[in-house]
Amino acid sequence: MKAKEAFLPDIIAFCCAQSAYQAADTAGSMRIPYPENIRVIRVPCAGRVDVLHILRAFEKGADGVLVLGCHEEACRHLSGNIRAKNRVQKLNTLLQEVGIDGERVEIFTLAPNQGFRFARIANEINERIKELGPSPVK
Amino acid sequence: MDNGLRLGVFLCDCGGTLSKATDFLAIKANLEKLPDVTYVSISHDLCLERAREAMQKDIKDKGISQVVVAACSPELHENDFMNIIQAAGVNRYLLSMANIREQCFWAHPDKGKAAKKAMAQIVMAINRARFLEPVEQTKISVNRDVLVIGGGMAGIEAAIELSNLNLKTTLIEKEAILGGKLNQFVNLYPVRVTPGELLAAKLKQVDERQNIDVLTSAELIDVSGEVGNFSARIKGGNGEFVRNFGAIIFATGYNTQFSSQIYGFELSNNIITQSQLEEMLKSSSEVKETPKSVCFVVDISDEHSRVSTLSALRNALGVKEKFGGEVCVLCKNLKVDGAGLERLYRDCRNKGVLFIKFDIPPKILKQDGEIRIEVEDVLMSGEQVSLSCDLLVVEETSIPPLDSKVLSSTLNIGLDARGFYQENNVHLYPVASNREGIFFAGNCHADLDLMRALTEASNAALSAYQLLAQEKITVETEKVMVDPDKCRFCLTCIRACPHHAIQEVRVNHEKMVAQIVDLACQGCGICAAVCPAKAIKSKDWSDEQILAELELLGEYV
Numbered sequence: 117m118k119a120k121e122a123f124l125p126d127i128i129a130f131c132c133a134q135s136a137y138q139a140a141d142t143a144g145s146m147r148i149p150y151p152e153n154i155r156v157i158r159v160p161c162a163g164r165v166d167v168l169h170i171l172r173a174f175e176k177g178a179d180g181v182l183v184l185g186c187h188e189e190a191c192r193h194l195s196g197n198i199r200a201k202n203r204v205q206k207l208n209t210l211l212q213e214v215g216i217d218g219e220r221v222e223i224f225t226l227a228p229n230q231g232f233r234f235a236r237i238a239n240e241i242n243e244r245i246k247e248l249g250p251s252p253v254k
Numbered sequence: 255m256d257n258g259l260r261l262g263v264f265l266c267d268c269g270g271t272l273s274k275a276t277d278f279l280a281i282k283a284n285l286e287k288l289p290d291v292t293y294v295s296i297s298h299d300l301c302l303e304r305a306r307e308a309m310q311k312d313i314k315d316k317g318i319s320q321v322v323v324a325a326c327s328p329e330l331h332e333n334d335f336m337n338i339i340q341a342a343g344v345n346r347y348l349l350s351m352a353n354i355r356e357q358c359f360w361a362h363p364d365k366g367k368a369a370k371k372a373m374a375q376i377v378m379a380i381n382r383a384r385f386l387e388p389v390e391q392t393k394i395s396v397n398r399d400v401l402v403i404g405g406g407m408a409g410i411e412a413a414i415e416l417s418n419l420n421l422k423t424t425l426i427e428k429e430a431i432l433g434g435k436l437n438q439f440v441n442l443y444p445v446r447v448t449p450g451e452l453l454a455a456k457l458k459q460v461d462e463r464q465n466i467d468v469l470t471s472a473e474l475i476d477v478s479g480e481v482g483n484f485s486a487r488i489k490g491g492n493g494e495f496v497r498n499f500g501a502i503i504f505a506t507g508y509n510t511q512f513s514s515q516i517y518g519f520e521l522s523n524n525i526i527t528q529s530q531l532e533e534m535l536k537s538s539s540e541v542k543e544t545p546k547s548v549c550f551v552v553d554i555s556d557e558h559s560r561v562s563t564l565s566a567l568r569n570a571l572g573v574k575e576k577f578g579g580e581v582c583v584l585c586k587n588l589k590v591d592g593a594g595l596e597r598l599y600r601d602c603r604n605k606g607v608l609f610i611k612f613d614i615p616p617k618i619l620k621q622d623g624e625i626r627i628e629v630e631d632v633l634m635s636g637e638q639v640s641l642s643c644d645l646l647v648v649e650e651t652s653i654p655p656l657d658s659k660v661l662s663s664t665l666n667i668g669l670d671a672r673g674f675y676q677e678n679n680v681h682l683y684p685v686a687s688n689r690e691g692i693f694f695a696g697n698c699h700a701d702l703d704l705m706r707a708l709t710e711a712s713n714a715a716l717s718a719y720q721l722l723a724q725e726k727i728t729v730e731t732e733k734v735m736v737d738p739d740k741c742r743f744c745l746t747c748i749r750a751c752p753h754h755a756i757q758e759v760r761v762n763h764e765k766m767v768a769q770i771v772d773l774a775c776q777g778c779g780i781c782a783a784v785c786p787a788k789a790i791k792s793k794d795w796s797d798e799q800i801l802a803e804l805e806l807l808g809e810y811v
Contacts, residue, residue: 128804133329134682141327144356152362152371155378156353157329157803159793164779169800176804192679193778194688194752195669203783209549 125179125245129238130165134192135185135228142231150238154182162186162223163196167207172219173189174211175252180245182237183223190227198224217248260292261383261459262318263376264309266325267344268355275359276369284290284373288380292316297775313342320344324352324376346389347794352379378803385798389733390536394773396482398501399424400718404475406434407704408696408711409505410456414614415715417463418697421722424473424497425460426488428657429434432442432457439565440535442704443601444594473657476664477502480773481691482727501691501718504667504675506658506698507709508561511521511648515556517648519618525646528565535572544798545645546579549627553586554615560701562649563589567598568590569613569647570607582608582641583628584616592703610639651703668703685714690774693717719805733777733793734770740789746782747790756781760783 131137162185185197208218336346362368405427472490616629668676695714755774781790
């Protein structure tokens, strides 16, 4: 039990520069705390995130990966968020098949002003990954 | 190992505020130990003029090849830093930023953990910096004429604004006269001018301008080319012709339609739509039988329509003024979410318009020439109210103009779920389309009242001006590029590109490949992600750069 408490997951959040990245900034500006083990990688659009990038994150020892994009119908690049969603959903089953819990990857949508939502997502995913334990790839 | 990299790291402690949370000197010492890091400096205010000069001097003196800035969010000052390093002789894309303010010290109250994360972020940025590539810029001359499609209020306003900004404008209108919905409306409440007066005033302005060319009974057939150099095929009274434009503003408005499915009955001589009522109110000849009682029903079909609620209120007042008699508005939730609309509602009540609020849609029964309405009044705790009227006015749903589907597919502009034009991003770019240089104004893409439509028209005109203010626009060349050797011409990228920025070209007279149009590309990198052959490289967000940020994972967490 104690080991579980001490386990600090590595979580990578690919954040769309148009929305989620700004939401993370908003969370910071409003001093809303969220787990510091979440690291943000800025991407121009959630649609830029390739399956390759997510798999590499696991290969390098990430315990969980978040893809954060714009709300549906509010994507700067129209279909980017939907592409990302489809990709992540496909990856969920793929990861399950190779023995990594599919729940370790998740996509959420945010607007730039949703600092609270960003923090809530970060907390939620952190708790979930803690529950799942370290990634088997590690 | 000499790979020619000379990384310069510029730390900023934001006026000393971040130094309270961590020891910047320790960070500096740690960073200096990293390979390829040539120079590390600490500044208190990188965003101020004097620090910028020092930064430029450092870049030149130390011969720095790639710049890493660890400061506030790149959303704030990335462009400024790009300009600084460009002035110092380093390509503006050789910049990598670490966000140590908003996403580290501000977000995490635990100073130790925040400092650790900051270090990790900076190392990630340094790793990314190793793979940065220069992107060159060129200037392309643009055509400074603007095409405005749709001669309704929004289109006219956009044309006048553009003319004020000294841009030559062509305004095309499908109908024989300008004015659009203004020709139909009875009044413009809460605005205290009549539609005729407003239209006459605006048309006078249009007439006076030398640089507005009005073409009525003209339609847009298709458009080729890119921002700055569109060429539009227009069908007018004198046949088809082609004209060149730098930007296009769509102000095609909306149509209305009565949906009998929602109401469960058809229109008849005493059940009419808002537009039929407007026609009736507008006609100068006396109506044979003045209706003594008129009922409006709104909020049944489309709960979110601002336009239909507004026209019910306006016409309720119009009926009161012209016919007198009893007027009653049955509604669910009146949305008075605009300047003056609350006053319009109060005016209606003061003039004696009765409002009945329902939760369950009212029952409408036709009984020998009269209409009986049974409704549960919410404000009277659900009491059953029964009333009869001579004339029932039902609301109409807004529908997109007929040609928007054709135009959207020939021009590759997105449509929303209801078939209206889809703006690029409702929050950030409310009048921009997915294609660079094409803008929207008015009700062709949103549900707006007159004032909002006018604001949008000016906004769209300014957006066009922003593009065309200079005679040349700066374009990044080959920021995203296709490797012709790897390209198998599977068309995946052409289908995926949301901005219609990929075209097909033939190389060396044989192979067909995809090619990115620099002017139209907005750098989202979706093509790079979907390309099955990995033939597309986005230079400022390349796979190498993104993967490099994943290196060292775990070490600094």
